[in-house]
Amino acid sequence: MKIDKAEVIVTSPGRNYVTLRITSDTGVTGLGDATLNGRELSVVSYLRDHVCPQLIGKDASRITDLWEYLYKGAYWRRGPVTMTAIAAVDCALWDILGKATERPVHELLGGAVRDGVLVYGHASGRTLDDLLRDVGHYLGAGYRAVRVQAAIPGLDSTYGIHHDGTGHTYEPADGRYPTENVWDTAAYLRFAPEMMAAVRETYGYDFHLLHDVHHRLTPREAAKLGKSLEPFDLFWIEDATPAEDQRAFELVRSHTVTPLAVGEIFNSIWDCHELISRRLVDYIRCSVSHAGGITHLRRIFDLAALYGVRTGSHGAGDLSPVSLASALQLDIAVPNFGIQEYMGHLSPAEEVFMTHYRFEDGYLKPGDRPGLGVEIDEDAAARYPYEPRSLPINRLRDGTMHDW
Ligand code: GCO
Ligand code: MG
Numbered sequence: 001m002k003i004d005k006a007e008v009i010v011t012s013p014g015r016n017y018v019t020l021r022i023t024s025d026t027g028v029t030g031l032g033d034a035t036l037n038g039r040e041l042s043v044v045s046y047l048r049d050h051v052c053p054q055l056i057g058k059d060a061s062r063i064t065d066l067w068e069y070l071y072k073g074a075y076w077r078r079g080p081v082t083m084t085a086i087a088a089v090d091c092a093l094w095d096i097l098g099k100a101t102e103r104p105v106h107e108l109l110g111g112a113v114r115d116g117v118l119v120y121g122h123a124s125g126r127t128l129d130d131l132l133r134d135v136g137h138y139l140g141a142g143y144r145a146v147r148v149q150a151a152i153p154g155l156d157s158t159y160g161i162h163h164d165g166t167g168h169t170y171e172p173a174d175g176r177y178p179t180e181n182v183w184d185t186a187a188y189l190r191f192a193p194e195m196m197a198a199v200r201e202t203y204g205y206d207f208h209l210l211h212d213v214h215h216r217l218t219p220r221e222a223a224k225l226g227k228s229l230e231p232f233d234l235f236w237i238e239d240a241t242p243a244e245d246q247r248a249f250e251l252v253r254s255h256t257v258t259p260l261a262v263g264e265i266f267n268s269i270w271d272c273h274e275l276i277s278r279r280l281v282d283y284i285r286c287s288v289s290h291a292g293g294i295t296h297l298r299r300i301f302d303l304a305a306l307y308g309v310r311t312g313s314h315g316a317g318d319l320s321p322v323s324l325a326s327a328l329q330l331d332i333a334v335p336n337f338g339i340q341e342y343m344g345h346l347s348p349a350e351e352v353f354m355t356h357y358r359f360e361d362g363y364l365k366p367g368d369r370p371g372l373g374v375e376i377d378e379d380a381a382a383r384y385p386y387e388p389r390s391l392p393i394n395r396l397r398d399g400t401m402h403d404w
Contacts (some may be wrong), residue, residue: 001060006052006089008034008044011381013353014346015168016040016389017320019376020047020088022096026061030095031376032088033289033323036080037316038178038391046085050074055089061100063093067295072304083267083292091295091326091372098163098371099324105294105329105365105372117331119315119342120145120210120235124161127151128198134162135199144362145208145235145339150195152188157181159214159392168317168346183402192225194272196232203339208235208339215239215265215403219251226256235339236261236283242403246272249280259283264314267291269300274298276309283338287314289323294330301334310338317343321353325374326367328357340364351380371374 005023008018018034034043051070058066071077091169098105103183106112121138123146125131131150138146149160149265159181192211199209211234216227222240229237238260241248243262263285266272275281284304288297301311311334313327324342331340342364345353354375356367367373394402 001028001096003055003058003060006047006055008047008052009376009378009381010040010044010386011352012387013349013351013381013384015318016386017349017352018044019320019322019381020092021376022055022060022089022092024096024100026100028096028099030092030099031322031372031374032091032095032293033320033326034084034086034088035320035323037318038389039081040386042081043084043088043187047088047294049322050207051089052084054101060093060096063090063097064295066090066093071292078268078270080265081289083296084290087291087293087296090295091288091322093370094294094326094329102370104151104366104368104370105227105326106333106366109294109298109330109333110331113335114332114337116360116365117328117337117340118145118362119143119340119359119364120147120208122147122149122343123135124149125151126161127363128195131195132198132202135203139203139207142359142362143207145209145210147212147341148195148199149212150191152184152191154187155182159394160212168343174389176390177393181394182393182397183216183394184397185217188216189221189225189228193228193232195233196229199230205233209233210235212238213240215242217241219248222248222252223255226252226258226260229258230256232236234258238262238285239264244271246274246280249275253280260303261285261312263312264290264316268296269303272300273303276304276307279307279309281309283310283312285312285314285341286324287319287323287328289319290314294326297330298334301330301336307337310336312338313340315341315343317345320376321345321349321355322372322376325355325357325366325372330374332366348384352377352384
């Protein structure tokens with residue numbers, strides 16, 4: 001079974017998504033998500049100009065060899081653009097193999113080891129009352145795990161708060177410059193325990209509570225946050241410090257037992273092997289579409305399993321339904337699974353991507369369609385052309401650029 005075609009589809013149904021579609025000479029198609037939020041077109045070029053031409057004529061079922069061919073063959077290893085492109089090829093090839101053998105991908109990975117994938121939803125609010133209402137909405141809908149974020153009193157805007165009640169926090173397509181937010185660590189550190197106390201006082205402890213710090217603290221500040229949140233029994237705090245400094249976690253770890261999660265900006269096992277093998281984190285959160293696809297993410301998860309670190313794949317709405325379908329195939333098949341982020345997708349993404357996973361009682365079920373279980377409608381995709389958007393930036397009150 002040889003690769004006959006490799007095409008890149010760019011579309012913006014609610015937000016921008018880049019999809020790689022590979023077709024075999026036997027007429028089987030496979031999809032891979034190649035979306036890199038805010039830098040989408042760089043991956044489009046990497047694929048169209050460099051990778052797609054090299055795929056033609058290759059054996060579609062030699063997935064690991066093609067992974068190595070693209071990783072070692074480029075000479076320039078790792079990095080988000082390269083690894084997102086390789087991930088898209090990898091997922092598309094798993095999709096083809098699944099369809100060609102009439103098996104869902106998780107069966108090719110060894111089969112399901114659980115009945116459903118525990119997911120967390122995103123609750124947020126401009127005020128504590130709004131946040132509490134939103135948490136109630138998720139619990140009422142059957143979620144067993146909820147991430148909470150609220151606007152910090154005294155700041156004009158805080159990243160991660162819904163604009164429109166959809167659960168999504170995307171940037172409006174209003175020009176080439178990113179939105180600028182102002183950040184104040186002291187105000188945040190005072191507010192975070194108050195927010196968690198309000199959530200636990202209102203809804204109790206019988207669900208998992210998560211929080212994302214978006215890389216904004218120093219190790220000492222992160223340690224202080226972790227300690228102050230211990231009474232509220234969090235499932236994790238995510239991205240407490242800038243993620244590229246793996247040693248930073250030593251200090252955080254030695255001062256708090258609040259579980260730590262990191263990984264959404266990592267793109268290879270080399271970014272996290274020290275964190276994992278030294279047990280400095282509890283959850284590794286790389287995404288299937290930014291960390292080299294199912295083949296490479298499985299290596300990261302297997303390494304994590306050796307050290308008792310569990311998985312918590314990134315699943316924000318800026319990753320397409322193809323990414324979520326791919327993540328679920330892996331989540332259901334790895335023994336050390338922890339949790340999967342689930343934001344869902346903005347309308348009209350459902351016109352473009354036909355998915356078969358379903359939410360039931362706090363879990364996502366990947367379904368048993370052959371392959372990844374997701375298709376794209378190219379005519380629908382063409383109705384939603386690409387719109388340039390940037391992620392926001394963060395400055396301190398005096399104008400200094402701050403960590404994201
Ligand atoms: C998350 C992420 C998002 C990111 C986004 C960047 O945990 O869902 O932190 O909030 O900002 O995925 O592209
Ligand atoms: Mg995050």
